[in-house]
Amino acid sequence: MSTLLETADTETLKSRSTEIVGKMLESDSDLYEAAGLKPENIEALYSVGYAFYKAGNYAEAETIFCSLCFYNTRNKRNWLALGGAAQALKNFDSALIAYSFAQLLDLMDPEPVVRTYECHLEAGNIDRAIESIQILLEMTKDRPGLSEIHRQAEFLLNEIRQSLV
Numbered sequence: 001m002s003t004l005l006e007t008a009d010t011e012t013l014k015s016r017s018t019e020i021v022g023k024m025l026e027s028d029s030d031l032y033e034a035a036g037l038k039p040e041n042i043e044a045l046y047s048v049g050y051a052f053y054k055a056g057n058y059a060e061a062e063t064i065f066c067s068l069c070f071y072n073t074r075n076k077r078n079w080l081a082l083g084g085a086a087q088a089l090k091n092f093d094s095a096l097i098a099y100s101f102a103q104l105l106d107l108m109d110p111e112p113v114v115r116t117y118e119c120h121l122e123a124g125n126i127d128r129a130i131e132s133i134q135i136l137l138e139m140t141k142d143r144p145g146l147s148e149i150h151r152q153a154e155f156l157l158n159e160i161r162q163s164l165v
Helices: 010-027 039-054 058-071 076-088 092-105 111-123 126-140 147-164
Strands: none
Touching: 039 058, 039 076, 058 076, 076 092, 076 111, 092 111, 111 126, 111 147, 126 147
């Protein structure tokens, strides 16, 4: 069985690619929408990636979540999942990049900052972990509903500082 890339001529691929990119630009949509995929397809793919992750098959989960980030770039959950899988594989640089994209999609969400802290701490980057906690403290300061996260961040910062003495 041959693939589309093996059987299609260059002009067909170029035409289809141009069509998909045009749809994306016209409708301000993600690649999956422009390519005609349905949200159910994306959700099913996420479920498979999540099942791999829960089973400890982090490499397979990372591959699926990477694909999801490519097809559905504006979904924070996909970027957090990709970061989690990369972090579980000790691919800290990749995890931090994924968490950064998640943060850009929702600047007020503390979760990507928490994950960044965990990643830096696990990688042994104590100064960066402290910076992440300080960002988290500033982000959660005086925000209703985030007081518990703020208290936990204060506790973590004190614990790190005491361990350095």
